[in-house]
Amino acid sequence: MALKMKTAILTGAVTLVAAISGLAYAAGGGGTGDYKMEHKHWHFKGAFGTYDKAAAQRGYQVYREVCASCHALKHLSFRHLGDKGAPFYNEDFPNPNDNPLVKNFAADWTIEDIDTETGDVIERSGIPADKFPPIYPNEAAARAGNGGGLPPDLSVIVAARGGGADYLYNLMLAYDSPKPDDVELTPGLYYNPVMDGGKISMAAPLSDGLVEYAPMMVKNDAGEMVEVAAPEATVEQMAADVTEFLAWSSDPKLEQRKSAGFMTMLYLLILAVLLWFSYKRVWKDVEH
Amino acid sequence: MSGHPSTYEPKYAATKWLDHRLPIIRMGADFMTFPSPRNLNYWYTFGGILTLCLVSQIITGIILAMHYVPHTELAFESVQRIRRDVPFGWLLQPMHAVGASMFFFAVYVHMFRGLYYGSYKAPREVLWIIGCLIYLVMMATGFLGYTLPWGQMSFWGATVITGFFGAVPVVGESLQQWLLGGYAVDNATLNRFFALHYLLPFVIAALVGVHVWALHHVGQNNPIGITPKTKKDTLSFHPYYTVKDAFAVVVFLLIFAFFLFYQPDALGHADNYIEADALKTPPHIVPEWYFLPFYAILRAVPDKLAGILLMLGAIAVLFVLPWLDTSKVRSMRFRPVARGFFWIFLFFCFILGWCGAETPDNMVPFLSVGDKGLNFTWLSRIATFYYFAYFVIILPILGLVEKPKDRPESITKAILGDSSHGAAVPAE
Numbered sequence: 001m002a003l004k005m006k007t008a009i010l011t012g013a014v015t016l017v018a019a020i021s022g023l024a025y026a027a028g029g030g031g032t033g034d035y036k037m038e039h040k041h042w043h044f045k046g047a048f049g050t051y052d053k054a055a056a057q058r059g060y061q062v063y064r065e066v067c068a069s070c071h072a073l074k075h076l077s078f079r080h081l082g083d084k085g086a087p088f089y090n091e092d093f094p095n096p097n098d099n100p101l102v103k104n105f106a107a108d109w110t111i112e113d114i115d116t117e118t119g120d121v122i123e124r125s126g127i128p129a130d131k132f133p134p135i136y137p138n139e140a141a142a143r144a145g146n147g148g149g150l151p152p153d154l155s156v157i158v159a160a161r162g163g164g165a166d167y168l169y170n171l172m173l174a175y176d177s178p179k180p181d182d183v184e185l186t187p188g189l190y191y192n193p194v195m196d197g198g199k200i201s202m203a204a205p206l207s208d209g210l211v212e213y214a215p216m217m218v219k220n221d222a223g224e225m226v227e228v229a230a231p232e233a234t235v236e237q238m239a240a241d242v243t244e245f246l247a248w249s250s251d252p253k254l255e256q257r258k259s260a261g262f263m264t265m266l267y268l269l270i271l272a273v274l275l276w277f278s279y280k281r282v283w284k285d286v287e288h
Numbered sequence: 289m290s291g292h293p294s295t296y297e298p299k300y301a302a303t304k305w306l307d308h309r310l311p312i313i314r315m316g317a318d319f320m321t322f323p324s325p326r327n328l329n330y331w332y333t334f335g336g337i338l339t340l341c342l343v344s345q346i347i348t349g350i351i352l353a354m355h356y357v358p359h360t361e362l363a364f365e366s367v368q369r370i371r372r373d374v375p376f377g378w379l380l381q382p383m384h385a386v387g388a389s390m391f392f393f394a395v396y397v398h399m400f401r402g403l404y405y406g407s408y409k410a411p412r413e414v415l416w417i418i419g420c421l422i423y424l425v426m427m428a429t430g431f432l433g434y435t436l437p438w439g440q441m442s443f444w445g446a447t448v449i450t451g452f453f454g455a456v457p458v459v460g461e462s463l464q465q466w467l468l469g470g471y472a473v474d475n476a477t478l479n480r481f482f483a484l485h486y487l488l489p490f491v492i493a494a495l496v497g498v499h500v501w502a503l504h505h506v507g508q509n510n511p512i513g514i515t516p517k518t519k520k521d522t523l524s525f526h527p528y529y530t531v532k533d534a535f536a537v538v539v540f541l542l543i544f545a546f547f548l549f550y551q552p553d554a555l556g557h558a559d560n561y562i563e564a565d566a567l568k569t570p571p572h573i574v575p576e577w578y579f580l581p582f583y584a585i586l587r588a589v590p591d592k593l594a595g596i597l598l599m600l601g602a603i604a605v606l607f608v609l610p611w612l613d614t615s616k617v618r619s620m621r622f623r624p625v626a627r628g629f630f631w632i633f634l635f636f637c638f639i640l641g642w643c644g645a646e647t648p649d650n651m652v653p654f655l656s657v658g659d660k661g662l663n664f665t666w667l668s669r670i671a672t673f674y675y676f677a678y679f680v681i682i683l684p685i686l687g688l689v690e691k692p693k694d695r696p697e698s699i700t701k702a703i704l705g706d707s708s709h710g711a712a713v714p715a716e
Contacts, residue, residue, distance in 0.1 A: 047550060075368040152562075155368065159553060160561035196571065250561075253371070253378035260379070261549025268542045275535040282531045286523065287703050288326050 035193035056087035059245025075155035147188030149201025323522035325510035333536030358482035363438035392578035406618030439560030513618025580644030614687025643668035
């Protein structure tokens, strides 16, 4: 019987793996020329993976100072930055609206609003409850400002690309690859082998020293506050940092999910063992 | 409800009073003591697993419906809101999405189980047909539900599938417009898809009730396909099969939890994280994995209408299977030749799934060199041919010419050999 059960589970597993590999096949592709995707080891991968908070915090700085000139984050509110599992979470401020860092970040943005007294359109500084504002008033304006290209919203960009974090990271690094002769570029297009077809409307966004990193205080895995020295703002460093930030933005509950997952799997495993013995006990005298 | 004599005796005045008026406790008691063949293996636990899947989908679905907004401008955002801000939304939304995949995985195991052990043969034809109906409504529900998050695959999948109706002769175009509520997939479509996606699970629940009713009327089939003859051949459903089902359910939940917590996006498509855009067609439109074999059948022929008829035929043929299979022997255990064809059939179902995920003009790895050899269109044609041949050629002929192996007289004898006096059958 145990053998049959093993067969059943194995067959089930094989079926699922076959289904997934079929999908992976469908989702693959991308990349032209000789560019070789660099597969980075991300801190948030694996069963117990968490976001590297220092990297994600620096990533927010890169987003704010570089990406945000064209790309919006429309599904995010400022308060999300201070949620549990988020880059700027601080347990002294369980309500992220009170988190002084989050307040400062929000205040750094200008929000369009309506004056309740006069009904006039006014501009005010942001508060944690506000959503990240749109960068352009509408799609036409966005295209007009970018040579016809539409800068995608970045809220779920890591989930929306087959290659995930590696895709985004490599996209920012692949600009200096030599262009093959069969890719023809019209004005306003750049060569990037990570893009499908090799053409992209975005010019290389990063260059060494583009932002100035400052040292920061971050809680390490053991829960102690430690100072993280400011790394050099190389293209690789900034690309990795902003990818870490955007990976969080795509999947902000990853840490909660993985820890709940561990407890759930453990519970189910114990329950399975108990039920197995119950089954053996109930069927003790029955040959089948 | 069940076909076995009731052994329930109400003990109290109140239960006696109720039993005279509505024997609902009796129904439950009879259900729990239903005599089930004693040789059911783990493949028979998927009925219980499927019930759990349905309940889980309905509960998570109702909660999601409280937060979801069926509007083209707001649907995508509302799903993001559920995942980011709604309490436990980060758990419920993936549970519903991954749950759909797990539901289909379980239903496929359940159906192949039925095919292998001949569970569709007399007297279980109606039981089987109701099962096919459930599967059909499940497919509709799955398709409608996939539209709701309003991602690129949602939109373009809905556009492709509803486009088939346009291929119906004469009335096609007006039929398609009637279904969509307009000339293209738009807000009217999303609204009706949401309404129907909420309705159909309850239709499934009702059909499941009839399915179980039919099951309890004719009794379960079993791995050797021999009808239980004596009391020794059966066991009370509780505790024997409740405990066995419970164990199987928890193992299933472990697989479910693995995907839910660690690979929630592995069974979906990255493009569905891009909001629907009617002006931008994704490079590859593919359905969810559980529709891939049918998608491959659809694309196997160049003519649109013929493709649709083939795809519908692939499901329709299941409904008439009880009359196509001419063999009186239920279980493939005693049909060595048919068993071989069955495994080939299963193999080709996977091949069809692979073809459905691939671009038809691409060459098949291992079966082609450069542009010479087999491409996916031809592979799906071969697999489609076998799919139909299995049902309309192989099974009908095999039943007439195949010589089945000797079958045991009874379930008990199959287990214990002829010296069945050593059997310790516990009191029920």
